[in-house]
Amino acid sequence: MKKINVLLVENDEDEQLFMKEGFLTTQLYNVLGVAGNGEEAVAVMQEIQEILPDLIISDLNMPGMNGLDLLQYVKNNSTLAHIPVIITSTSFTPTVIDKCMLSGAYAYHTKPDSFIEYDKFAEKIYHEWLQQYS
């Protein structure tokens, strides 16, 4: 099975750890990096220019460049625009979700109830990915 090169963007350090572990446990992803906000995500992509991520999964609420800012940055950058961006948040406010989708998000997922359920979360996203891209 082809692994997805994913860039994770999440500002909570505890959550970063569990998120990465959850994604790796599934054996379905290469985690290219874990960034703390939009600026860091852009820096990571500039650093490893030869491998662009297949997928960016970004938290919405982050200090500095937040998920929506990062989404807009990616969609307005010709070399990055093709990369699907999934926005995650604990928020399920319809106006927030609509805004993300209108800004070009590939999907909006509310975060799993706890950090230790990221493996299931990662599997679900992988299966959606397969249906869409294979």
Add this chain to the structure above:
Amino acid sequence: MDENTEQIPQNIHIYERYRLLVEQVKDYAIFMLDTNGYVVSWNEGAQRIKGYNAAEIVGQHFSKFYPQEDIDNGKPAMELRVVRKEGKFEDEGWRVRKDGTRFWANVIITAVYDKNKELLGFSKVTRDLTERKQAEQALMASEERYRLLASELHNTVLELATANEELGQFNTIASHDLQEPLRTTYSYLLLIQKKLGQEGSPELHNYIHKAIQGNIRMKELIIGLLNYAQLNTAEKEFAQLLVKEVVAESLQNLKVSIEDTGATILLDEGVTYIKGNKVRLVQLLQNLVGNALKFRGGKIPHIRISCVEMPDHYQFAVADNGIGVPPEYTVKIFEVFKRLHTNKEYPGTGIGLAICKKIVEYHNGKIWVESTPGEGTVFYFTISRNLQLK
């Protein structure tokens, strides 16, 4: 000559007539002052307005009619100076009666000359305008009051706009900032539980279990409150809806509880189509039927949902055979966080019926409850027939 001799008695007659006329005028104080300002004549009106009779006042100086501060400022003398120069002086201001009370006067002082343009004295006509002045003052006061009210209203509108904006921000805070730390503690509690596995005392496991339950409950409260707050801010969207479909969808969401309790649910559909917001109406019926299932008091729930057409609205009823609502709580149950039972008896957030009320108000309707404790409850709600499709 004949003409002149004829004229004199006639003139006397005319003077006498004028004197009587002036003396008897009641609404105006009309009197004469000599060249130095001493009163030389007095009329009925002057007595009525100022309170002195002729015997008391004739020979007195007219400054007696002025308030002390005017006398101190030399106002009476100033007026006479003006009249000497201009021939006339008109003024409105406070004057003093014999008994010391004040009245608002319109005053006209005119210089009186003889044939040789020699100053004889002054005529003074005074009107009591106290009522008009009081009316003016009352009007000004009431205008001032309205101006204050209008400015208060304006401030209130601004404050409300701010409060609304803050409510919007509250949504973001509730959905993210409050949930994030809660998720962190929840995650670590689960992790502790997982790491402990079979180890640790049953007591310890119980503590962790309780902490996790508290965490879950807090999350439910936040989400409930958020749902409630969102109902305030959302734009109204209405569509043509099939009653049967709305009911079916709400029952579908309650499938597990319906099966678990063995409930029978009847739909008495007096109306086929209504206008409303589907998502919200599904939530409304789901909350009401959900309550009927929950507060069943050990019985098998029999629930009947009905809908009838009224001139201005559709009226729905959700009737059950559950524990009922005590009469003293039939209004309070629609308040946020109002709960009648302990969490152990009937778990819940206390937001469900508050949300129902908001949804009904969103449809320009009303919600109320009729109940016989121990026998059952009927929740009624109306939704307007005049909602604009959008």
